[in-house]
Amino acid sequence: MQFMNIDIELIAVGAVMVDHAQMDRWKIRASDFANPVNQQVFEIVEEYHRRGEKITPGMIETMVDADEMADDEFTVRQQIRFAVSFGIQHATPGTGERLREIAAKRAVEQIGSELRHGALGDRSAEAMLESVRGDLEEIVDRSADDDNSELIGDVSASIIQDIMDGVVPEEIFTGSKTLTRQLGGYQPGELIILAGRPSMGKSMVAQSLGLQMAKRGVGVVMFSLEMSKAELSYRSMSDLMWTRRKPVPYQKIRTRDLNESDLESLGSAGAQFRTLPFIVDDRAGLSLDDIGFEIRKHKQRMARTKTPLKVVFVDHMGHVKPSDRYKGNKTNEVGEVSAGLLKLAKDLDVAIVALCQLNRGSEEKDDKRPTLANLRNSGDIEQDANCVMFVYRDAYYIERKKFNDESEKKAILSQCQNNLEILVAKNRRGSTETVNMFCDPACNVIRDLERAA
Helix, strand or coil: CCHHHHHHHHHHHHHHHHCCCHHHHHCCCHHHCCCHHHHHHHHHHHHHHHCCCCCCHHHHHHHCCHHHHCCCCCCHHHHHHHHHHHHHHHCCCCHHHHHHHHHHHHHHHHHHHHHHHHCCCCCCHHHHHHHHHHHHHHHHHHHCCCCCCCCHHHHHHHHHHHHHCCCCCCCECCCCHHHHHHHCCECCCCEEEEEECCCCCHHHHHHHHHHHHHHCCCEEEEEECCCCHHHHHHHHHHHHHCCCCCCCCHHHHHCCCCCHHHHHHHHHHHHHHCCCCEEEECCCCCEHHHHHHHHHHHHHHHHCCCCCEEEEEEECHHHCECCCCCCCCHHHHHHHHHHHHHHHHHHHCCEEEEEEEECHHHHHCCCCCCCHHHECCCCHHHHHCCEEEEEECHHHHHHHCCCCCHHHHHHHHHHHCCEEEEEEEEECCCCCCEEEEEEEHHHCEEEEHHHHC
16 A cells, blocks of 8 residues: 555544544545555444444554554554544545545556456456446545535525524624624634734734633634744733733733732632633644644544634734745735635634734825725635724824824823724625724733723
């Protein structure tokens, strides 16, 4: 067997051992595996999955028939452990299709061999072709891309039944009551773009709202491709400690400039931290496949704690590593990333909030609030996104503007320094009105206006 085939088999069977439901998503079966160990492992997992029971890789090691299955390179136990490792590290939404394609080629080669041997007999060519026609049709059907098509009447009937049963569509809390009302919440399978100029506060918005989601029991993962976990932690501590009367800026936490009252608040925040379903990954240069694999892994991890993963933040999409397909063409690379994130959201049934840098176009206007035309490098972002929001603060520009009278500047700043606007520029499920929020950039805090009063 070719090494590449062994690789994809190990990835597939390992992923199935970790998450039994993958066999349903990928539409794979035992006959898709050429290696007898992988085939038997799959059959064991399949049987337990059919009964609605879980089985661990350690249990499987004791159940596989090692006497006849071990090959020259691996013992059965080693092979199972390699498979689990490969599955965790390398499984992607396309793993099932790749495995089925390899199995289909193997089946076609087998049919070709049978035909060659049959030609030596006295059967006619027509009889030989007819005998394999059904097998070939089945091979083509199984190796094709996953078919998610469905009659619209069937979809409508399912929705009508839900209405009759009192089932309402899932609405994921956005971290803000006002924004949730405006958008109708986030929905699984959606790509939401949160965009802004550098230093405007989009990372602050994402992280602070993500913490509010986690406090409400919404599982959150943040891929911070730019900022370190330590930096995110300082900012999160400041957010969790925050009160309007006694804010503690994250810079004070970083420099350990804390009094006794601050330390007491910090201890309370630390205790709260340990209970939040909020996972941070700060590795740089992750690809779409890397992100997809990590989302799948964290979904399994959170499912074990009874807190489903619902929202994934990617900060920011300009740092997602594209493939080599469009190397050097930035516009196409950005389009590939946005389309890939939308596909991940749909395949993995999560809402993905991708942060995005804006071009300088808005800087040249009197009213510097951005529009969809300011999305950097690609119109594909607007096309792929279910929702596009812009972060805007007047204070950002006032702080950088020269005044003849500094007291005038301070007076203007005092009126707007805690104001932040989320401009909803595209919303497939609702209106596109501006949401006004309270912000405290020194503490990395975003709140609904009524909560900050």
